[in-house]
Amino acid sequence: MATTMIPLIDIKSFHRYVDNSHARFSNLNQAEQFQTILNRQHPSLKYTIEVENKNKILNFLDITIINHTQGKYEFKVYRKDAIINIQIKPHSNHDPKILKAIFKGYIHRAYSICSENHLKDEINFLIQVFTEDGYNEKMLKDISNQVRKKRFANKNEIPSNSNNLPTISLPWIPIISPRLRRIFRIAGYRTVFKSNANLKTLLTSKNKSKLPCNSTPGTYLIKCKCSKVYVGETKLQIRTRVQQHQNFLTEGKLNQSALALHKVNCNEDIEWNKVITLKVEDKKFERSP
Secondary structure, three states, X not given: OHHHHOOOOOEEEEEEEOOEEEEEEOOHXXXXXXXXXXXXXXXXXXXXXXXOOOOOEEEEOOEEXXXXXXXXXXXXXXXXXXXXXXXXXOOOOOOHHHHHHHHHHHHHHHHHXXXXXXXXXXXXXXXXXXXXXXXXXXHHHHHHHHHHHXXXXXXXXXXXXXXXXXXXXXXXXXXHHXXXXXXXXXXXXXXXXXXXXXXXXXXXXXXXXXXXXXXXXXXXXXXEOOOOEEEEEEOOOHHHXXXXXXXXHHHOOHHHOHHHHHHHOOOOOEOHHHOEEEEEOOXXXXXXX
C-alpha cells in the first residue's frame, strides 16, 4: 500500500499481531508518513506510534528489542512495571506435574525469546521469583537444566511410548492422586489430573457451546458495512441458509433473498464471514405467524 501511494517509503519489515504491529523504516519521518497513510483508511480507526528510545530499545508485546544499529538485534523478555511476580503457590490444590509445567513453560519461553547474552539473567530471574513464592530452588534448577538438555539433545532421540497408553482423567486429590497414578501405571494406564471446578469455571465453561459455529437452526444476524443489518430465522443450519443467500445473489434470484436485493443496491460489502447466531432453536420449531 505504501509503495503504491508514496514510493519514497521503504518498509524494511512489517509484522502484525491482532491490533499491534511492528515495522522497520529507514528513518522516523518515513514511519510517521506510514502512520498517516493508515489513519486515512477509515475515520473510526486511529493508529498511535511508539518508537525506540534514545538507547535504541523498543518493547513490542512481551519482547524487548535492542537495536545495535549495525544490522544486529538482541531480544529479551519484556514485563510491564506494574506486573506482580506471584505464581500459583506450590502447596495449592493442583497436580504437582502442573505446577512444574508452569515453571517449565516460562523456561521454554526464555529460550524462545532471549538472545544468548540475556538468557542466563532471565532464567535466574525466574528461579528467584518462583523461590520467593515457596518453590524448592533445587527443583527449579533441575527443571531448567532438563529443558536446556532437551532443547539441545539429539533430534533423533526415540520418543517415549507413554503417550500411546490408554488415558484416564481424574480429579486431583492430594495424597490419594499420586497413589492412584502408581496403581494405574502398573496396570498399563496413563493418568492425567484436573483441578476441581471453581466459581469461574462453573459460570463460564458450562455455558460454552460445543457445536461448530452457526451449525444449528435458529435466528441469525448478518451485517453490511453500510451499517444496516439483516436478521433472519431458519429451520436449516444457519451456515447453510447463509450459503443460500450467497447463491441467490450469484444467480440473480433477488426475489428469494432480501440480502441479495440489498447487495445489488448497495456498494458496500456484506460481512458473510461474521454471521452471528442470536438464538438457537430446535429443528422442529414453528415459525411465528
